[in-house]
Amino acid sequence: xxxxxxxxxxxxxxxxxxxxxxxxxxxxxPLLALVLLIxxxxxxxxxxxxxxxxxxxxxxxxxxxxxxSATPLLLALGMCLVIATGGxxxxxxxVMAIALAVSLTYLDNAADPRAVPTVLTAIVLGLAxxxxxxxxxxxxxxxxxxQPFIATxxxxxxxxxxxxxxxxGQITTVTSPPFKTIGSGFFLGVPTPVVIAxxxxxxxxxxxxxxxxxxxxxxxxxxxEASRLAGVRARRTxxxxxxxxxxxxxxxxxxxxxxxxxxDANNIGLMKELDAIMVVVLxxxxxxxxxxxxxxxxxxxxxxxxxxxxxxxxxxPSQTTPLFKALVLIAVCVAASPTLRAMLRGRxxxxxxxxxxxxxxxxxxxxxxx
Amino acid sequence: MSTxxxxxxxxxxxxxxxxxxxxxxxxxxxxxxxxxxxxxxxxMLGIGQQRYSTDRVDFVSMKLLSNLLVDNSYLLVLAVGMTFVILTGGxxxxxxxVVALVGLSIAEMFTAGLPLPVVLVVAVLIGTSxxxxxxxxxxxxxxQPFIASxxxxxxxxxxxxxxxxxxxKIDDEGFSALAAWGLKFGEGxxxxxxxxxxxxxxxxxxxxxxxxxxxxxGRSVYGLGAGDGGAAVNLMGLRPARTRVWVYVISGTCAGxxxxxxxxxxxxxxxxxxxxxxxxxxxxxxxxGTLLSGGVGFVLGTGAGVLVYGLIQxxxxxxxxESWWTRVFIGVVLLAFVILQRVLAVRRH
Numbered sequence: 001x002x003x004x005x006x007x008x009x010x011x012x013x014x015x016x017x018x019x020x021x022x023x024x025x026x027x028x029x030p031l032l033a034l035v036l037l038i039x040x041x042x043x044x045x046x047x048x049x050x051x052x053x054x055x056x057x058x059x060x061x062x063x064x065x066x067x068x069s070a071t072p073l074l075l076a077l078g079m080c081l082v083i084a085t086g087g088x089x090x091x092x093x094x095v096m097a098i099a100l101a102v103s104l105t106y107l108d109n110a111a112d113p114r115a116v117p118t119v120l121t122a123i124v125l126g127l128a129x130x131x132x133x134x135x136x137x138x139x140x141x142x143x144x145x146x147q148p149f150i151a152t153x154x155x156x157x158x159x160x161x162x163x164x165x166x167x168x169g170q171i172t173t174v175t176s177p178p179f180k181t182i183g184s185g186f187f188l189g190v191p192t193p194v195v196i197a198x199x200x201x202x203x204x205x206x207x208x209x210x211x212x213x214x215x216x217x218x219x220x221x222x223x224x225e226a227s228r229l230a231g232v233r234a235r236r237t238x239x240x241x242x243x244x245x246x247x248x249x250x251x252x253x254x255x256x257x258x259x260x261x262x263x264d265a266n267n268i269g270l271m272k273e274l275d276a277i278m279v280v281v282l283x284x285x286x287x288x289x290x291x292x293x294x295x296x297x298x299x300x301x302x303x304x305x306x307x308x309x310x311x312x313x314x315x316x317p318s319q320t321t322p323l324f325k326a327l328v329l330i331a332v333c334v335a336a337s338p339t340l341r342a343m344l345r346g347r348x349x350x351x352x353x354x355x356x357x358x359x360x361x362x363x364x365x366x367x368x369x370x
Numbered sequence: 371m372s373t374x375x376x377x378x379x380x381x382x383x384x385x386x387x388x389x390x391x392x393x394x395x396x397x398x399x400x401x402x403x404x405x406x407x408x409x410x411x412x413x414m415l416g417i418g419q420q421r422y423s424t425d426r427v428d429f430v431s432m433k434l435l436s437n438l439l440v441d442n443s444y445l446l447v448l449a450v451g452m453t454f455v456i457l458t459g460g461x462x463x464x465x466x467x468v469v470a471l472v473g474l475s476i477a478e479m480f481t482a483g484l485p486l487p488v489v490l491v492v493a494v495l496i497g498t499s500x501x502x503x504x505x506x507x508x509x510x511x512x513x514q515p516f517i518a519s520x521x522x523x524x525x526x527x528x529x530x531x532x533x534x535x536x537x538x539k540i541d542d543e544g545f546s547a548l549a550a551w552g553l554k555f556g557e558g559x560x561x562x563x564x565x566x567x568x569x570x571x572x573x574x575x576x577x578x579x580x581x582x583x584x585x586x587x588g589r590s591v592y593g594l595g596a597g598d599g600g601a602a603v604n605l606m607g608l609r610p611a612r613t614r615v616w617v618y619v620i621s622g623t624c625a626g627x628x629x630x631x632x633x634x635x636x637x638x639x640x641x642x643x644x645x646x647x648x649x650x651x652x653x654x655x656x657x658x659g660t661l662l663s664g665g666v667g668f669v670l671g672t673g674a675g676v677l678v679y680g681l682i683q684x685x686x687x688x689x690x691x692e693s694w695w696t697r698v699f700i701g702v703v704l705l706a707f708v709i710l711q712r713v714l715a716v717r718r719h
Contacts, residue, residue, distance in 0.1 A: 088516070140708075144709065144712050145712060146708050146709075146711075146712055147662050147663060149461070149516070149662065150652075150656065150662050150704075150708055151708070153649065153652070153653075153704070154701050154704050154705050154708065155701070156649070157649055157653065157697055157700055157701045157704060158697055158698050158700070158701020158702065158704075158705075159701075160694070160697055161694040161695065161696070161697030161698035161701065162698060164692070164694035164697075165694065165695075165698070169692055169694060265694075270645070271645075274520055274523075274524075277516075277517070277520065278520070281517055287514045287516060287517055288514070317531070317532075317535070319528075319531035319532075319535050319641070320528055320531055320532050321528065322524040322525070322527040322528035322531065323524070323525060323527075323528025323529060323531070323532060324528070325524045325528070326521045326522070326523075326524035326525035326528055327525070329517070329520070329521040329524065330507070330521045330525075333507070333511065333513045333517060333518070333521065334507070334511050334513070337511040337512050337513060338512060339510055339511050339512055340511065
């Protein structure tokens, strides 16, 4: 399957060619869905798009949306890098729980949980634990060469048990205003989670796109062996990426848990790995590895939290959210699939049973050359 | 007597070690992961026998086996379906959510007054259609199995939430009778039993075994996992596309059956049922010696994997440890098996 090269078009159909290019962009469908969803929410709830300033802080439903996007964005950021190397990290939810459990347990045992140095130590401890989890995943994937899916599943399964061990099976609650700030405070009028998520995003974008790291990641995702032969330190790079994903997951855990200050090891970050993967997919990155769009994550994270919000605005029971997540996910995936495009063009692909299967590998290679 | 045997008999008498090594090397490599599973099983049973046997009751008994099967029959069915998918190199994350959806649907259908046979058939068909949806997405639209089954997981969980967010009691007479049916053997502490769930689970395991090892379809399943995207299967004149859809239909149907078994077990439906159950099923398959990359594994190994899984929980309960230790131990066992798989894979190359 070669990438779609439009036949030499007469001038009249240049518009059509541009249109095709636009609709073929990975972000077209998610962005369209996001805009439509925001407009629909705006129509259903008149004050939806209003932003007010109270006490120098920004308030409004859109601001809340941004705040809710922070956690999935942080998780998806790490996930996207991992996926770029052809991997997956299922342990992020468990790492969130472990990091929060460690931070809050430390605060709980500290002499003065309100002291800023104590809080900083707690945060650093939480992040360090995330790095440790990531290092474990990296050792399994890069060191032992185990499939990322199963390697990270081990921490996913065991992680929640470990978090329970740390909190001794209790829900640890602490009072510490400085710690709480990272989840519910404001910085220059903007909610802190948003500031943290954007800062992390900018740092990752700069590191990945201004250095050769991004290219290394993509080359590893396309062909690990070839990139190793070309001089990319595939093993070390892969390892680094899992550590970054672990730290970002830990950060997401702290930001997510800070407003309530309760380390509920059973529920913090439950199914969040799936949200993160969904954000990455919605953002136009394919799970095959090799190519990734960090910019798409912003759209994906916004789409996810707008969807969650829309369910409430349209007065549907909030438990139905997964249903709509599923419908959006299916719609985006099917819309982006080459098969559907071929069908729409009327060139129905010949029955695959007759053609020597044009499966994932072949598709991959074709995309790489694109 | 062949010359080889002549040489052997005339040589120095083989020591136990060399004999064992020879037996091991004559063994098909494919059996090694399953051998690890059986050794683990034996080890755990040994530890249990050592620590928890009393003068009057042995730990290793028919009672233990029947309890393991009764408590894990739904997991066995799930894992059997998952084995088909994993053998093709795919994955099905939706099964836990499907179990929840099926349980609530059963409760709702009885409330609506449908007769028992209709309810059971529709319940299984709900699972089948979820599997079909994944299969179509994977085969026709080229969506990775991981993401396709993830979408269906969200879908099933969402639908379950739409039906009810409260636990619904299932109090149909026929259904209760089915749940209560059983044959009892032995007396007092030696008592063990056979019930409907167990028989269904064993039947599913047996059918899966026959299908995988004695049919064209079974060969196609193994062929798809070879890692060439089905090219070999195609060249053999088998049907890769159809097979790829079918394995998800089978997995979905198994999830439907498991949903019924779980409903029989708990006599209720609840929307939070089966969170993480898909991982339990995957873990059982992996522990049972099936390679996640596909192509290698045995469904009977999966059966052993489920027993290991159940035994971990029994040992932890007997040890008086908190239940979250289960997660940690399952992680450790999973880790050990994955590393074992890896070592074997390296040897093979």
